[in-house]
Amino acid sequence: xHRRSILWGIVSALVSVLVSVLGGALAASRARAASExxxxxxxxxxxxxxxxIEKVNFVLxxxxxxxxxxxxxxxxxxxxVIHGPALRAFHSASANADLSRRVQQFxxxxxxxxxxxxxxxxxxxxxxxxxxxxxxxxxxxxxxxAELQSRGYxxxxx
Numbered sequence: 001x002h003r004r005s006i007l008w009g010i011v012s013a014l015v016s017v018l019v020s021v022l023g024g025a026l027a028a029s030r031a032r033a034a035s036e037x038x039x040x041x042x043x044x045x046x047x048x049x050x051x052x053i054e055k056v057n058f059v060l061x062x063x064x065x066x067x068x069x070x071x072x073x074x075x076x077x078x079x080x081v082i083h084g085p086a087l088r089a090f091h092s093a094s095a096n097a098d099l100s101r102r103v104q105q106f107x108x109x110x111x112x113x114x115x116x117x118x119x120x121x122x123x124x125x126x127x128x129x130x131x132x133x134x135x136x137x138x139x140x141x142x143x144x145x146a147e148l149q150s151r152g153y154x155x156x157x158x
Contacts, residue, residue: 044070045077047148049157051084051141060102062158063111073109079148080106083116083141087123090115090131100131107133116141 046066050059063078070076082090089099107113114137115130127136137144149155 043075043077045148045151045153046079047145047153047155048078048080049141049145049155050080050082050086053085053089055158056086056089056099059158060099060106062156063106064102067109073111077110077153078106079112079114079144079153081114081116081137081141081144081148083119083137087115087119087125087130090134091123091125092129092131095131103131103133114141114144116144 048059048063050056059080063080066076066078067073089095090103092100095103103113113131113134115127115134117136117138118140120126120130120136127134145155
């Protein structure tokens with residue numbers, strides 16, 4: 001009788017381990033398949049969040065690397081939402097030539113350049129005073145980010 005209990009315990013433990021291993025393999029397989037599946041439109045959608053003025057060049061570099069990494073703007077939809085101190089870098093009167101060139105290229109590539117309407121008001125700047133290509137996020141930058149996320153955009157804050 002005692003041997004049966006030991007044998008049953010061993011068989012039970014082996015079955016438990018086997019179920020665990022197979023379950024893990026199945027979950028990993030499903031996760032891998034989901035990550036490899038294209039989005040319904042075939043394009044990844046990404047929202048970049050920028051508020052720190054010291055990160056302006058870093059974020060613009062990330063966006064360029066993103067575009068290059070996926071093979072160009074036709075393979076990704078990118079929105080850049082700017083609010084707070086970072087918006088000062090995009091004022092036409094104070095923007096440097098390199099920043100202006102990059103913003104112009106992003107605009108041509110279809111990157112949405114959204115400026116927080118509330119930040120614009122606090123900085124006393126109009127849309128015409130920002131670099132060309134910007135649109136106003138009337139409800140605010142953080143609201144725009146939430147709207148984009150609700151539409152399936154992935155959120156990145158470098």
